[in-house]
Amino acid sequence: MNKGVLNGLRVLDFTWMLAGPYATRILADFGAEVIKVQCSKTARGAESDLTGYFNTWNRNKRGITLDMSYPEAREIALKLTAKSDVVIENFSPRVMSNWGLEYENLKEVKRDLIMVSISAMGQTGPWRDFVAYGPTIQALSGLTYLTSFSQNPPMGLGYSYSDVIAGLYAALAVLAALEYRDRTGKGQYVDISEYEAMCTLMGPAILDAYLNNNEILPKGNDADHIPAAPYGCYRCLGMDRWCVIAVFNEAEWQALSNVMGHPSWSTDEKFSSLSKRKAYADELDELLGQWTGRYTSEELVSLLQETGVPAGVVQNAEDIAKDPQLRARDYFMKLEHPALGMVTSDASPIKFSDSVTADWKAAPLLGEDNRYVYMELLGMTESELSSYIEKGVIG
Amino acid sequence: MEVKENKDVLLTGIKVLDLADEKASFCPKLLADMGASVIKVERPGGDPSRDIGPFWKNSPHPEKSLFFQYNNANKRGITLDLEKGLGREIFLKLVNKTDIVVETFPPGYLKDLGLGFEALSEVNPRLILLSVTGFGKDGPRSKYKSCDLVASAFGGSLCVSGSSSTPPLKPFGEQSHYTASLFGAIAILLALRKRTQSGKGEHIDISMQEAVASTLDHVMVRYFYDRVIPERQGSLHWDSSFCISPCKDGYLLLTLFQQWETLIELMDSEDMAEDLVEESWRDEEYRLRHADHIIEVLERWTKTHTTDELFKLGQLMRFPWAPVQSPREVLESPHLKARNFFVDMDYPQIGTSIKCPGSPYKFSSGFLNRRKRAPLIGEDNISVYRNELGLSDEELQRLSSMHVI
Numbered sequence: 001m002n003k004g005v006l007n008g009l010r011v012l013d014f015t016w017m018l019a020g021p022y023a024t025r026i027l028a029d030f031g032a033e034v035i036k037v038q039c040s041k042t043a044r045g046a047e048s049d050l051t052g053y054f055n056t057w058n059r060n061k062r063g064i065t066l067d068m069s070y071p072e073a074r075e076i077a078l079k080l081t082a083k084s085d086v087v088i089e090n091f092s093p094r095v096m097s098n099w100g101l102e103y104e105n106l107k108e109v110k111r112d113l114i115m116v117s118i119s120a121m122g123q124t125g126p127w128r129d130f131v132a133y134g135p136t137i138q139a140l141s142g143l144t145y146l147t148s149f150s151q152n153p154p155m156g157l158g159y160s161y162s163d164v165i166a167g168l169y170a171a172l173a174v175l176a177a178l179e180y181r182d183r184t185g186k187g188q189y190v191d192i193s194e195y196e197a198m199c200t201l202m203g204p205a206i207l208d209a210y211l212n213n214n215e216i217l218p219k220g221n222d223a224d225h226i227p228a229a230p231y232g233c234y235r236c237l238g239m240d241r242w243c244v245i246a247v248f249n250e251a252e253w254q255a256l257s258n259v260m261g262h263p264s265w266s267t268d269e270k271f272s273s274l275s276k277r278k279a280y281a282d283e284l285d286e287l288l289g290q291w292t293g294r295y296t297s298e299e300l301v302s303l304l305q306e307t308g309v310p311a312g313v314v315q316n317a318e319d320i321a322k323d324p325q326l327r328a329r330d331y332f333m334k335l336e337h338p339a340l341g342m343v344t345s346d347a348s349p350i351k352f353s354d355s356v357t358a359d360w361k362a363a364p365l366l367g368e369d370n371r372y373v374y375m376e377l378l379g380m381t382e383s384e385l386s387s388y389i390e391k392g393v394i395g
Numbered sequence: 396m397e398v399k400e401n402k403d404v405l406l407t408g409i410k411v412l413d414l415a416d417e418k419a420s421f422c423p424k425l426l427a428d429m430g431a432s433v434i435k436v437e438r439p440g441g442d443p444s445r446d447i448g449p450f451w452k453n454s455p456h457p458e459k460s461l462f463f464q465y466n467n468a469n470k471r472g473i474t475l476d477l478e479k480g481l482g483r484e485i486f487l488k489l490v491n492k493t494d495i496v497v498e499t500f501p502p503g504y505l506k507d508l509g510l511g512f513e514a515l516s517e518v519n520p521r522l523i524l525l526s527v528t529g530f531g532k533d534g535p536r537s538k539y540k541s542c543d544l545v546a547s548a549f550g551g552s553l554c555v556s557g558s559s560s561t562p563p564l565k566p567f568g569e570q571s572h573y574t575a576s577l578f579g580a581i582a583i584l585l586a587l588r589k590r591t592q593s594g595k596g597e598h599i600d601i602s603m604q605e606a607v608a609s610t611l612d613h614v615m616v617r618y619f620y621d622r623v624i625p626e627r628q629g630s631l632h633w634d635s636s637f638c639i640s641p642c643k644d645g646y647l648l649l650t651l652f653q654q655w656e657t658l659i660e661l662m663d664s665e666d667m668a669e670d671l672v673e674e675s676w677r678d679e680e681y682r683l684r685h686a687d688h689i690i691e692v693l694e695r696w697t698k699t700h701t702t703d704e705l706f707k708l709g710q711l712m713r714f715p716w717a718p719v720q721s722p723r724e725v726l727e728s729p730h731l732k733a734r735n736f737f738v739d740m741d742y743p744q745i746g747t748s749i750k751c752p753g754s755p756y757k758f759s760s761g762f763l764n765r766r767k768r769a770p771l772i773g774e775d776n777i778s779v780y781r782n783e784l785g786l787s788d789e790e791l792q793r794l795s796s797m798h799v800i
């Protein structure tokens with residue numbers, strides 16, 4: 001852990017995959033001592049300590065092994081809980097209770113404990129035991145349906161966005177519960193549903209469905225409810241290169257027209273106001289796309305932004321990795337990992353005036369902090385630790 | 396409209412001035428939902444985000460924007476013109492009484508008005524200022540204009556959504572603004588803890604581009620570790636683990652490879668597994684190489700069922716399958732209803748109360764899952780300016796006639 005603002009806060013971390021680790025990474029980045037509990041039997045795939053995925057979402061954390069299938073492991077987990085401020089997990093709802101580690105059990109050893117559970121559906125309700133990953137949640141929330149060019153077929157996002165959203169909500173919940181604990185002395189239990197988390201980011205569309213008898217259809221990149229035209233994604237010079245342009249007002253429309261050299265169509269009556277441009281958006285997009293195709297995305301976006309037209313390069317992973325803006329702001333950072341070498345990841349979009357990442361560290365190797373946690377924190381002797389390791393309880 | 400104070404709520408006592416437009420109005424809303432006292436400060440005539448739809452009855456009107464309504468619930472609202480000297484004087488008085496200011500002006504705008512972080516800190520050294528901008532306050536692109544579309548393009552969410560035969564596709568519905576708002580709210584709570592330790596406030600600088608780039612799951616990880624540049628592949632998940640398949644009545648998201656034998660048994664029991672029963676398909680590598688064929692066979696099978704049949708059947712067998720739901724189906728979700736996810740919100744403009752998405756967390760104490768509708772333009776001018784700042788009725792009259800409020 002580092003000297004960040006959460007220094008002194010201890011988090012017992014039973015999370016895995018993306019949503020939970022994303023939340024605890026934020027806490028670890030800001031100085032909390034996050035102790036990630038793993039088990040060598042299950043530390044595979046996204047939980048294998050030698051993958052880039054694991055290293056990216058688990059940096060700055062400590063790592064221990066504990067096999068919860070042994071009854072002794074429960075006693076150890078309770079001792080760790082007694083020394084922690086926060087316990088966080090993102091298993092299916094039945095897992096923690098099968099281990100006897102429900103909030104009711106945990107708060108007996110730590111009166112003001114904050115426990116946060118993240119699950120796909122939440123701890124209650126008819127679908128509580130349903131199995132879901134990021135894409136499942138995005139399909140259920142309406143995000144996949146609406147992020148499509150038409151109903152047939154729907155398309156959706158190319159990544160598990162909802163896991164990150166659940167992680168962000170969980171980090172926020174921990175911090176709000178801490179604020180409350182510090183003021184009132186009370187801990188608490190927080191039940192976070194990833195399905196609901198994703199639905200909160202669909203708010204206006206859900207209100208629209210409730211209040212207006214509209215059938216809400218996917219509109220691709222069309223402006224739809226946004227007061228802008230032209231508004232969309234346009235092809236540029238090169239292999240699969242694209243830009244976006246969004247024109248919100250007359251000044252921006254005139255500026256765009258200037259950059260284009262006032263082609264005759266740009267003065268056409270049917271494009272003479274925002275509402276008309278919206279009405280003839282398809283035709284406008286077609287004409288604009290013919291023009292953008294003559295430029296590279298980068299040169300076009302510079303030209304447009306210099307004259308005050310909102311425009312952007314559709315950047316891929318490589319563009320982002322090399323992006324001068326992100327580099328100027330130290331958005332990326334390098335960490336040395338004992339097995340993976342020097343590797344790059346994003347830093348944090350949250351920066352304070354005195355933020356330093358100099359003391360950040362790579363994700364822990366499996367069981368890397370067993371000695372520190374079990375001996376220094378829990379006071380086990382060398383022989384106790386070895387006997388637990390031998391039995392497989394710690395392993 | 397006064398929000399009833401309750402001293403036992405998560406963020407009771409935290410005061411927020413919200414100058415944000417659509418880029419970050421969701422951030423103070425998150426804090427307001429947790430009990431912070433939030434005053435939305437709009438320019439006379441109202442915030443431009445009131446022009447964003449959808450609108451009630453589909454008719455554009457600044458008091459009928461459902462976008463504004465959703466993102467500004469639980470706040471009070473005043474009007475104030477920061478471009479007038481008198482407006483700035485009043486603003487500084489408000490700053491003196493607040494903990495947090497959230498703003499989304501172009502970098503340098505507040506400074507040019509004499510309201511930069513240094514100036515505000517002089518008035519209130521404990522002030523936390525959150526600025527959400529397209530690209531952050533510095534760097535070569537800091538002066539560029541942004542919006543959800545531009546932030547999503549530069550941030551990387553477009554390049555992996557859509558298919559190879561379509562343009563890149565923007566995630567629906569102002570997601571870059573929501574993401575920046577979530578990071579902003581976390582940053583504010585971190586800064587509050589920091590303030591407890593140091594006694595000093597903080598200027599937090601959130602870039603929408605960075606917020607988007609921080610939500611991309613596998614995209615940057617695969618680039619940095621495997622030098623892969625992820626591409627658009629329609630509804631097929633990046634690792635081919637999920638696809639979307641048509642049913643009788645809609646579409647189902649389903650897995651391609653998981654619990655292979657169970658899947659084949661299911662299909663075979665209906666005589667729909669075709670050649671997938673053959674031994675060669677038991678090999679994972681082989682399946683991955685011939686995913687297209689699996690999708691075709693799956694499609695012939697899913698077309699003989701409704702989405703609901705396969706959702707129920709799949710979940711029974713522990714497959715992470717789900718129907719591709721529309722917003723209306725979300726509203727009717729029995730699960731969300733059972734968890735009381737939707738909360739009633741009075742909406743007097745339409746003479747009724749409406750169902751509004753609530754919060755995704757159930758705190759066992761210190762949380763009231765309730766919604767007060769967004770403020771009307773300048774609705775709380777009198778209570779804030781007269782009751783909290785102590786301005787007289789004459790002063791209020793004068794400010795109003797000078798269009799300061």
